Amino acid sequence: MARKPETDAATGVATTGHEWDGIRELDTPMPSWWLYTFYATIAFALAWVVLYPALPFVRGVLGADTRRQLAETMATERAKAEPILARLRAATPEAIAADPELRTHALAGGRIAFATSCAGCHGAGGQGAPGGFPSLADDDWIYGGSFDDIRTTISHGVRNGEDAEARGTAMPAFAQAGLTMAQIGDVAEHVLSLSGTGPANAAGATLFAENCAACHGDRGEGNRQVGAPRLDDRIWLYGGDKASVTRTIAYSRAGVMPAWQGRLDPAVINMLTVYVHALGGGEQ
């Protein structure tokens, strides 16, 4: 029930005039520390809106812009790195590897570029992955492990249909190219025997000489010109059990790698070449 506001006798504070069952509501003022803090936050918010970007499309009078700051920092860092990048761009990978200072930069930069662009397929340490992604850390090379070979592979990629100089030829799918599944089974056995992982198969050996040796070599020693991998070393792109080898021969495989020329700075391609060469299998 509402009453006329009056002063409360016990506390000396004004009442609001509200009373329930004899209990009267006091009109105690806010503590002033609380009130002024509250006013201060309002003033702070208004000042912030004026000075900094707080509303859509409004920059604020200080013109603060973290996006621009980032661009400036990036530009400064790039300018700092440019002299060394220019040298890495101009030198050949051989020359970079022979110069201790450039080599250090190339290995550090190559490691980062590899993690960004290559590790997804070739594994974090270049150890390769099942399904046709070769190890870059061993001395088994499809296309060659010299600086020039590695740089060509990285620049143009493999069977990507986007680079006229891409590496890689097509292996026929022999299920459609004249062999029966029984013959494919025989030649698969012969392939396994080349690395000592299967019994000899005379019919398979004849079929191999007729159909496969032109690309893979008489004893399966491989051919870097056509990118036909070695078959005699127990290192497999697509698996070395009989089922996988049979599948490869019947339906063929065609690993694809993008061309990095035009996507990466030539300095980065040189750094990657030196890095991959140093992973363990680099050739002269």
Ligand code: HEC
């Ligand atoms: C989309 C997957 C993919 C990415 C990404 C990729 N590669 Fe490859 N790379 C392959 C495949 C697949 C092959 C094997 C092609 C074949 O079967 O002949 C290969 C082959 C290679 C070879 C040849 C190896 C040899 O034995 O001759 C080198 C060197 C190489 N890659 C380096 C790189 C580098 C460096 C990068 C990063 C800039 C990279 N690759 C990124 C898939 C990839």
Ligand code: HEC
């Ligand atoms: C025109 C050349 C060519 C001919 C002919 C050819 N191959 Fe190949 N073979 C290749 C190429 C290129 C690859 C690599 C495919 C890839 O990397 O994706 C390959 C891959 C393979 C592999 C997979 C090796 C691995 O590491 O996983 C096997 C096995 C193989 N060939 C067996 C044969 C057999 C058996 C024949 C004959 C019946 C044959 N090839 C005929 C070019 C050829």
